Amino acid sequence: MNIKKYIKSKGFPLATAAAELDVTRQALNLWINGKRIPRPAQMKKIQNWSEGEVTALDFYK
Structure with missing residues (x-):
C-alpha cells in the first residue's frame, strides 16, 4: 500500500x-505526490509507523 492510501485509510x-x-508536512506531501523518495532511514521509520503496510518498495511502484 502506498503512503497516500495508508494515511487516507487511517483518517x-x-x-x-x-x-x-518527525518530518515536515512539505516533505510528506512530496513523498505522497511521488516527487521525492524518502531516505532509507525514513523509509524504515515509515514501515514501522505503518506496521508494515507501507514498505520501501511502495515508493518505487
Missing part, C-alpha cells in the same frame, strides 16, 4: 502523520 490529517514521522 490521519497530514500534519499528524508528518509529526508522527
